[in-house]
Amino acid sequence: MSKVLEKFTNNRLAVEIFSIAVLILAWWVISLNFTPRILPGPLFVFNLIIQDFTEGNAAYHLGRTLIRLLVGFFAGFGIGTGLGVLTGIKRFWGNFFGIIVTIGLAFPSLVWAVLTVCWFGVSEMVAYIPITLIIFPIVTVNIREGTKAVDKSLVDMAKVFRIKKLGIIRRVYIPMLMPYLMGTMRFAFSTAWKIVTVTEIFGLTSGVGYMLAYWYHELYAAQVFAWAIIFVIVVIFIEKFIFVQIDKKVFKWRPEAKL
Amino acid sequence: MNGGKEKMTAAIEVKNLTKTFKNMEGKTFKVLDNISLKVEKEEFVSVLGPSGCGKSTLLNTISGLEPFDSGVILVNGKPVGSNGNEARIGYVFQNPRLLNWMTVEKNITYALSGTDIPKEQWKGIAQDVIKIVGLRGVENSYPLQLSGGMQQRVSIARALAIKPDIILMDEPFSHLDEITAEKLREELLDMWQKTKVSILFVTHDMSEAVFLSDKIYMMSAKPTTIFMEYRVKMKRPRNKLDGSLLKIEKKLMEKFQKKCAFSAEGIAV
Numbered sequence: 001m002s003k004v005l006e007k008f009t010n011n012r013l014a015v016e017i018f019s020i021a022v023l024i025l026a027w028w029v030i031s032l033n034f035t036p037r038i039l040p041g042p043l044f045v046f047n048l049i050i051q052d053f054t055e056g057n058a059a060y061h062l063g064r065t066l067i068r069l070l071v072g073f074f075a076g077f078g079i080g081t082g083l084g085v086l087t088g089i090k091r092f093w094g095n096f097f098g099i100i101v102t103i104g105l106a107f108p109s110l111v112w113a114v115l116t117v118c119w120f121g122v123s124e125m126v127a128y129i130p131i132t133l134i135i136f137p138i139v140t141v142n143i144r145e146g147t148k149a150v151d152k153s154l155v156d157m158a159k160v161f162r163i164k165k166l167g168i169i170r171r172v173y174i175p176m177l178m179p180y181l182m183g184t185m186r187f188a189f190s191t192a193w194k195i196v197t198v199t200e201i202f203g204l205t206s207g208v209g210y211m212l213a214y215w216y217h218e219l220y221a222a223q224v225f226a227w228a229i230i231f232v233i234v235v236i237f238i239e240k241f242i243f244v245q246i247d248k249k250v251f252k253w254r255p256e257a258k259l
Numbered sequence: 260m261n262g263g264k265e266k267m268t269a270a271i272e273v274k275n276l277t278k279t280f281k282n283m284e285g286k287t288f289k290v291l292d293n294i295s296l297k298v299e300k301e302e303f304v305s306v307l308g309p310s311g312c313g314k315s316t317l318l319n320t321i322s323g324l325e326p327f328d329s330g331v332i333l334v335n336g337k338p339v340g341s342n343g344n345e346a347r348i349g350y351v352f353q354n355p356r357l358l359n360w361m362t363v364e365k366n367i368t369y370a371l372s373g374t375d376i377p378k379e380q381w382k383g384i385a386q387d388v389i390k391i392v393g394l395r396g397v398e399n400s401y402p403l404q405l406s407g408g409m410q411q412r413v414s415i416a417r418a419l420a421i422k423p424d425i426i427l428m429d430e431p432f433s434h435l436d437e438i439t440a441e442k443l444r445e446e447l448l449d450m451w452q453k454t455k456v457s458i459l460f461v462t463h464d465m466s467e468a469v470f471l472s473d474k475i476y477m478m479s480a481k482p483t484t485i486f487m488e489y490r491v492k493m494k495r496p497r498n499k500l501d502g503s504l505l506k507i508e509k510k511l512m513e514k515f516q517k518k519c520a521f522s523a524e525g526i527a528v
Contacts, residue, residue, distance in 0.1 A: 157356040160322045160348060161421065162373035171369060175360040253360045253401040 040222035048226040058211075058230065065196055065207040066234075068124065072131025073192045077185065080136040084143025085177075097140065104137030109195055117203035126203040131195050135188045142187075146180030178250055186243055193235060268336035270425045270457035271298040271321065276330035278320060290316050291327070292484040296476050298425060298459050303451055305460045305468040306485075307511070308478030309526055314461040315353075317478075318427045321459070322348050335424045347374060349418030349426040349456075353433060355410040357402040363389065363413050364398040370417045388416040391450055408439040415447070419454060428460045432467070441499070444471060448495070465508050465526050470499055477511065479518050486518055 008014050024042050031041035040048070052058035083101075087094040112130035120126055150173060158168045200209025208231050215223035278291040290313045298304045308314050319325040321332055323339050332339045334346035357366050367385040376384070389398055392412040402410050411431055418426045432440035444467065451458060462468050468475050469491055477487040489511060497504060515526055 153352070153354070153356055154358065156319075156324055157350070157352065158369075158373075160324060160350045161370040161417075162347075163369070164373070167369075167372055171358060171361070175358065178360075253403065255401070255403050 036222055038221055040225055045222060045225050045229060048222055049230060052223075052226060052230070061207050061211050062230065062234065065200065065209065068127035068200075068207065069131070069192050069196045071124075072128045072196065073135065073189060075128065076132040076135030076192070077139055077188055079132065080139025080184075080188070081143050081181070083136065083140040085147050087140065088144040088147025094144070101137040101140050104133065105141070107133075109134045110198065113195070113199045113202050116199070122203060122205060124204075127196055127199045127207075130199050131192050134195055135192055138191065139184050139188055142180055142184040143177065146177045149180075150176050182243075182247060182250065186239075189238070189243075190235070193231075197231070267300055269297050269333070270300050270302070270335065271296075271459060272331075272333040272336075273297070273321065274331040274333075276317075276320065276327055276332060278316065278325070278327040290483055291320065292482045294330070294478075294485055296485060296488075298457050300457055301455045302473050303448075303458045303460065303471055304474045304476070305462055305472040306476045306478055307462055307465065307468040307526070309480050310463055312478050312480040313483040314463075314478060315429050318350070318429050318459070318461055322350055322427055345375070346425075347421045347423045349421055349423035351411070351414050351418050351426060351428040351431045353430045355402070355407075355414040357410055357413055357417075359402045362399050362401055363394065363405075363416075366402070366413060367417050367420045370421050374421050376422070384420050385416075388420045391419060391453065392416040393446065406439075408435055408443060411435065411443065415450070419450065419456065423456060425457045425459060428458060430462050430464075431460075433462075433464070447471070452495075463526055465511060466499065466504070469504055469507050469511070470497055475511070477514065477518075479515075487514055 008018075028041050028043075031039050031044075033039075036044045049058075083097055087097050087101075109130060112133050113126070116126045116129045120129075154172050154176070155168060158172050163171075196207070197209035197212065200207035201213040204210055208227055212224055212227050215227065273294055273296045276291055276294040277289060279287045280290050281287050294317065296304070296306070306314055306317065316325065320327045321334075321339065334348065337346065339346065358369065361369060364382075364385050367388060368381040371381045371384060385398070389395060392415050394409065394412050394416065397405060397409065402413065405413070411434075414431070432443055435443065448471065450456075460468075460471060472491050475489045475491060476485045477489065478485050489507075491507065493501075493503060493507075512526065
């Protein structure tokens with residue numbers, strides 16, 4: 001018996017499933033004391049989600065949110081990576097953009113959402129611009145640190161062996177930046193999620209955030225729950241099936257890498 | 260050659276090399292002071308000196324990584340870094356300096372990508388040098404899966420792969436345990452004899468220098484210059500525990516002590 005138990009406690013997936021089961025069970029027990037409109041049980045919410053997808057247009061709203069997220073994310077990540085490398089290598093640009101980045105980090109994200117609504121009205125820009133502007137300083141700071149931490153002894157090695165500049169960038173610099181890129185990507189992605197829903201609540205007429213706001217105005221907690229859970233499921237899916245897989249591929253040379 | 264009379268060009272010839280550094284206060288001081296040395300083709304030459312005497316700087320200068328103030332460095336008879344000097348320099352560093360994200364074989368072919376050796380030959384060459392350093396079977400492993408000794412073998416294989424005019428070695432065994440280091444020293448001599456490569460080896464280990472070298476240059480820390488050249492005339496294969504090797508070591512140690520007490524402190528016996 002203890003052997004079975006040991007096997008279970010060492011199996012990460014099994015423990016994770018167990019943990020979620022406990023959470024759902026607790027939720028169910030608490031929900032027994034309330035009406036479904038205020039605090040619905042798991043099964044009730046599950047049915048609502050199915051209904052939102054089959055009878056409503058949940059897929060459409062989810063799709064809109066994902067597209068906005070990706071556009072803003074790639075713009076912010078691209079700008080941030082470029083600036084991060086530049087500020088890490090060149091001292092002048094480090095100082096020049098350093099202060100701008102600090103201001104960017106301090107700027108309340110909600111302000112961008114409000115301002116873009118004032119400027120553009122109901123437009124996709126209301127999502128793209130805040131995501132980009134909030135993500136890029138975060139990415140810049142992280143990539144700048146990564147660029148500064150480059151192991152110069154490996155670059156010297158490549159130079160001694162007369163490797164051309166492009167070969168050094170591809171095989172030495174980029175792999176050394178990889179841990180920073182991956183870590184930043186995850187953090188930036190989760191930040192982008194939060195921002196996109198906020199902007200949708202404020203200034204857009206579609207997307208997960210818009211639906212959350214819609215059901216909030218109807219004061220229908222069960223649907224708010226349902227949409228929040230749709231959101232969480234997608235985030236977990238992206239984490240487990242995209243980021244973890246990329247990590248495994250990129251860092252397979254690390255013997256201790258167990259994710 | 261002209262009637263066979265012309266002397267064979269040396270693998271490396273350094274003449275009156277001087278290099279200065281500026282410290283924080285802007286004061287200049289000499290890190291290399293009028294250094295001259297020569298490594299003939301197929302020769303195993305060591306530079307022996309205490310830590311901090313500028314041995315690594317010497318190798319970095321020869322390899323072109325660091326500039327120098329005056330003097331001449333000829334690799335294969337031509338100045339380093341000059342146009343048309345296709346001299347290939349293999350370098351085995353103190354730490355293996357492998358790219359941990361590439362397999363053993365890829366680490367070796369990466370060095371080949373800096374040469375004009377056609378790509379079709381890379382795999383074959385990599386296989387050959389992997390065999391020479393005794394690493395068959397781990398071609399597709401990643402460096403971090405290997406022990407320190409094996410990583411240093413990969414580093415040696417990488418240096419051999421480019422068919423170098425000279426291999427520079429910077430205390431390559433100093434980070435290894437003594438048993439592994441001893442084994443690698445013996446194997447290094449085998450590889451050297453098999454491949455007929457020229458080696459310039461830097462060390463602070465007296466017995467290592469005497470065991471490996473045809474010729475030893477002794478370097479002091481203050482001033483940072485070569486004060487003596489010694490030719491080890493012992494036949495190979497040598498035995499580390501041989502009395503005459505130990506006698507040579509004793510003699511050289513006395514020279515260091517005479518030169519200056521400070522230099523002798525940093526020499527391991």
